[in-house]
Amino acid sequence: MPKKNVIKKTALSPTVLIAGGAGFIGSHLVEIFLNNGARVIVLDNFKTGKDIHVKSYIGNPNFALYDIDINNGLPPEIESVDYVVHLAGLEEYLYSKDLTDLNTLLTNSVGTKNLLDFALASKAKFLLVSSVDVYLGRMSQIELNEYFGKSSIDENKYMVTEAKRYAEALAWEFYKKHKLDIRIVRLPEIYGPKMNLDSSGSLGRHLRDLIEGRNLTVYGDGDVAQFYLYVGDAVSGIVKSLFTEGTTGNIYSLVSQDPVADVELAYIVKGLADREVLVNFEPKPDQKDKEPLPNKPDMFNLKDLEWSPKVEMKDGLYKTLQWLGYQPNDHSFKPAKLIEDKQLKKHMETVLETKPTETGDLIFSLQGVKPDTPVPQPVTPIMPVMPAANTVTTAPFSHTVSKINLVPKGPGMFTKLKNAAVFSFIKNHSMSILGVTAALFGALIAFVLIPVSLSLYHAQEGAKDLKNAGKMAGSLNTVIAMDSARSAYRHFYEAKKTIAGSGWVFRLVGKGDFFFSYTRTVSSLAYFSKASYTLADAIKPFETLWETVRPDTASEIDITAYDAARLQINNAKVDVQLAQADLKYVNANVLPKEIRPEIQTYTELLNLLSTNLDVGEKLVAEVPGILGANGEKKYLILFQNTNEVRATGGFIGSYGILTFSNGKIKNLEIDDIYNPDGQIDVRNIKVPAPKQIEQYLKEDRMHLRNANWDPDFTVSASNISDLYFKVTGEQVDGVIALDLSFVRDFLRVTGPVFLTAYSEEINADNLYERTQLHSDFNYTNGSEQKKSFLTVLGSKLLEKFFSLPKDQIPALATMLLNSADSRHILISLNNSPVNALLSNNRWNGGLVTTDGDYLSIINSNVGGTKANYYVKNNYLYRVTSQTRDGLLRGIVRMEYTHTGQDGAWPGGPYTNYVRVLTQKNTKLTGATIKFSDKDTEENIMPLIETNTSGAYQYYAYTFILDPAKSAVLTISYDLPANLSLTVDNKEYKLFWQKQAGVDKDLAQFVFDFPLGMEVVERTQGFVTTNDEMQFNTDLNNDHSFYVKLR
Structure with a gap:
């Protein structure tokens, strides 16, 4: 994710470099600086920092991110800054014993010196973030083996303490010798949003136990104390020490007045529980090395x-728990100094004799969710607790995973022995050898066979549950979906936990890469399962949506449920990002071949979900407003007949007004378009019509039936809304256009409808015929025949829509999305945040913006017939380069074939006004038309109309095609000079946008690459022959093409 956007030092705003800025503390600091107008450069090697902490700032022009190790120096692109903040290497020992190594020591020595040298060269202020633990220390007097302590925790902690001491000493040297503007800030244990519970000792353990429904445990007397500081207070102190005058050369210890004992901390956490929680006291596992009490740092200069700290411990933990997805209670609780309470000591003496309680160890941050069967708690949790999350899609890994052969095959240990002495030795020591062999065999079973078998079992079961969760969520069975997702999480968690202790065996036999990738995969799937749970919970409001909007029910919309769903989706995004973070470390090539394709599918699924969750979050937030929860909403629905094609889909024969109020359908009226159009004539409402409508339809003013003339539906929708207001005086909140293809596909999902008034069934196969029969045959303007048929049909479709059973919801949702993608339903809302979402997904019918080549062929039937039912379109777009300057030429060949046999209803001649939309600044070089009944090709270049539509230029021409004939229209033009292939530009991009409402047009794109060049990258699907590439497709959707040459 690194974004190498160089931010140069400027006098307009401070420029801050933060080493370790993607970490827990650093990311909060980044946010503060950006919000206050500073420019920020983050350096991080992402050992403890996470890209999700800073992902939201990508795209901010004041932010730059470098994935580097500061021990290797700073990027040359960074010239100078105003401030340097050194946070790197502070959090390492807290996260994992594997992270504290030579690199940690180097970060606080070599890395520190590199930053100091850079600050000196930049004449920048320098701030080193250190630890109050520099007051403590422990080192062996007799051996290196336990130099910093006997436990790994002590070793990590005191090694980093020593590293920080050295970093401080180095800073002091630069201050003394080079007069560098330096200050040091020492921090205690920091907690707050974004914290990792595995990095926080007793506090993290207590919070995890609370979230996962366990009682709290205090070890020993509970008198071990720590200084704690809320992350907001820590960031505030860092900023003040950096920007306050007179701080040069000072050391600031940002701590509260008193440390907090473990027992006191436990009771603070207990006071935030939303249930009954006990505090259990248990003996310490090891009493040999007593934790040294913290020295109180000097705090005199904080004034x-x-x-001073602003956030009390209880308030800070309240905010932290909320961020972790847990809702703490609001009751006030002020703990006394329990460590000095005699009654507590007496109680402790009693409970110390009891056995430890057995509690579940599933790390699942959903309150109220408990394991069915309690399992022993591990000493070191396998996964961190993060905010609750969800996802409602089908997961991979549905088949049996192959067994892994850990021991290489070869000849037996005792075969082919030729040395008699050796054989004699074996004979004399057979019992010892058998004992060793039995022990090795037992170890193989204990450390390999059992863990691997259990892990694979849980992985397979988790995959099944996850697949079922997606299926149930898609059917809006949220309860079952949540249960399945929760079960999937348990299985994936167990899959990782059971094999965690066998890593050394895999590394011993050369399977270390497999072990790492496998555990990362199941860890990713565990996060994905948590996201699935949250998303299943988030779609609960949609379970009752159909019931709510129906006018014949008493159900009311619950706005708070949609607010909660939006927050759930936001939480799910975090777990999806964590799942992606784990998955990016997976090397699929070392996993069994059978699951490699599914790893790829899973990767694509996560990427798709990550993108769509942003869309879903915005959409969910707007659903109540769209349904009129905060005031009446009125939408104009246009029914477009694609058999008389127009720019945005088809001739508007009918329209409807759909009104929502308080989240329910208030009214739906369907009417013939000629009724309001008649009022335009009667009241002499005159809006100029395009000249083609004047010329061919003989209409001197714009009517609603022709107002969808602009290829950009957002423009046409605005024109239609304005014209409708002139006629009726009614404002509408949006315009929705449907065509016959949409209705046809809808009937394929729901099944046919029976119209009692007409005693006939309407289905996907006879829709066109019956609509034509009742709407156009013997039809006269203003008659009730068309109105009544469409009213009855529309009412039946609406009834079918809202009575659809749950098991058909996934098919309906898929159909709606496909219709939106293929532009058979167009939506444009007035003054709504949803418009941005519609535009980004190309659901608003607008012209798509691109900086590459662009093509869109727009046909408009201006003959008043339904001839498009019989006309087949076949397009060819060829791009060539035949000049030394690399100028590209486009040739658009459009073949129209009229399959009708005569001029009888509802066919007849096809009068087509065709517009070829291109990028601006193209230059017309030729235009011809050839009819099948003529021998010669006609040059029509002088007759071509050149104009603009939005950001694009178009070439237009009108022709008449008789039944049983065909015509080939060819238009040639030079592409803009900025798209030419040159030494500096060897890339070509094309966006071919389909016309709304059109179905099954055939299309071919041909790219002739210049002589002497070869293709190094291209869109998948091209077929290469000689010196050209071909791509054959249809125009049911938009198409993007890319070619890179050398």
Whole structure:
């Protein structure tokens, strides 16, 4: 994700470089600086930092991110800055024993010196973030083996303490010798949003137990104390020490007045529980090395910063729990100094004799969710607790995973022995050898066979549950979906936990890469399962949506449910990002071949979900408003007949007004378009009509039936809304256009409808015929025949829509999305945030913006017939380069074939006004038309109309095609000079946008690459022959093409 956007030092705003800026503390600091107008450069090697912490800032022109190790120096692109903040290497020992290594020591020595040198060269202020633990220390007097302590925790902690001491000493040297503007900030244990519970000792353990429904545990007397500081207070102190005058050369210890004992901390957490929680006291596992009590740092100079902690421990933990997806209670609780309470000591003496309680160890941050069967708690949790999340899609890994052969095959240990002495030795020591062999065999079973078998079993079961969760969520069975997702999480968690202790065996036999990728995969799937749970919970409001909007029910819309759903989706995004973060470390090539394709599918699924969750979050937030929860909403629905094609789909023969109020359908009226159009004539409402309508339809003013003339539906929708207001005086909140293809596909999902008034069934196969029969045959303007048929049909379709059973919801949702993607339903809302979402997904019918080549062929039937039912279109777009300057030429060949046999209703001649939309600044070089009944090709270049539509230029021509004939229209033009293939530009991009409402047009794109060049990258699907590439497709959807040459 690194974004190498160089931010140069400027006098207009401060420029801050933060080493370790993607970490827990650093990301909060980044946010503060950006919000206050500073420019920020983050350096991070992402060992403890996470890209999701800073992902939201990508795209901010004041932000730059470098994935580097500061031990290797700074990027040369960074010239100078105003401030340097050194946070790198602070959090390493907290996260994992595997992270504290030589690199940690180097970060606080070599890395620190590199930053100091850079600050010196930049004449920048320098701030080193250190630890209050520099007051503590422990080192062996007799051996290196336990130099910093006997436990890995002590070793990690005191090694980093020593590293920080060295970093401080180095900073002091630069201050003394080079007069560098330096200050040091020492921090205690920091907590707050974005914290990792595995990095926080007793506090993290207590919070995890609370979230996962367990009682709290205090070890020993509970008298071990720590200084704690809320992350917001820590960031405030850092900023003040950096920007306050007179801080040069000072050391600031940002701590509260008193440390907090473990027992006191436990009771603070207990006070935030939303249920009954006990505090259990258990003996310490090891009493040999007593934790040294923290020395109280010098705090006399904090008054110079005018800084003191603002967030009390209880309030800070309240905010932290909320961020973790847990809703703490609001009851006030002020713990006393329990460590000094005699009654507590007496109680402790009693409970110390009891056995430890057995509690579940599933790390699943959903309150109220408990494991069916309690399992022993591990000493070190396998996965961190993160905010609750969800996803409602089908997961991979549905088949049996192959068994892994850990031991290479070869000849037996005792075969082919030729040395008699060796054989004699084996004979004399057979019992010992058998004992060793039995022990090795037992170890193989204990450390390999059992863990691997259990892990694979849980992985397979998790995959089944996850697949079922997606299926149930798609059917809006949220309860079953949540249960399945929860079960999937348990299985994936167990899959990782059971094999965690066998990593050394895999590494021993050369399977370390497999072990790493496998555990990362199941960890990713665990996060994905959590996201599935949250998303299943988020779609609960949609379970009752159909019932709510129906006018014949008493159900009311619950706005708060949609607010909660939006927050759930936001939480799910975090777990999806964490799932992606784990998956990017997976090397699929070392996993069994059978599951490699599914790894790819899973990767694509996560990417798709990550993108669509942003869309879903915005849409869910707007659903109540769209349904009139906050005031009446009125939508104009246009029924377009694609058999008389127009720019945005088809001739508007009918329209409807759909009104929502308080989340329910208030009214739906369907009417013939000629009724309001008649009022335009009667009241002499005159809006100029395009000249083609004047010329061919003999109409001197714009009517609603012709107002969808602009190829950009957002423009046409605005024109239609304005014209409708002139006629009726009614404002509408949006315009929705449907065509016959949409209705046809809808009937394929729902099944046919029976119209009692007409005693006939309407289905996907006879829709066109019956609509034509009742709407156009013997039809006269103003008659009730068309109105009544469409009213009855529309009412039946609406009834069918809202009575659809749950098991058909996925098919309906898929159909709606496909119709939106293929532009058979167009939506344009007035003054709604949803418009941005509609535009980004190309659901608003607008012209798509691109900086590459662009093509869209727009046909408009201006003959008043339904001839398009018989006309087949076949397009060819060829791009060539035949000049030394690399100028590209486009040739658009459009073949129209009229399959009708005569001029009888509802066919007849096809009068077509065709517009070829291109990028601006193209230059017309030729235009011809050839009819099948003529021998010669006609040059029509002088007759071509050149104009603009939005950001694009178009070439237009009108021709008449008789039944049983065909015509080939060819238009040639030079592409803009900025698209030419040159030494500096060897890339070509094309966006071919389909016309709304049109179905099954055939299309071919041909790219002739210049002589002497070869293709190094291209869109998948091209077929290469000689010096050209061909791509054959249809125009049911838009198409993007890309070619890179050398």
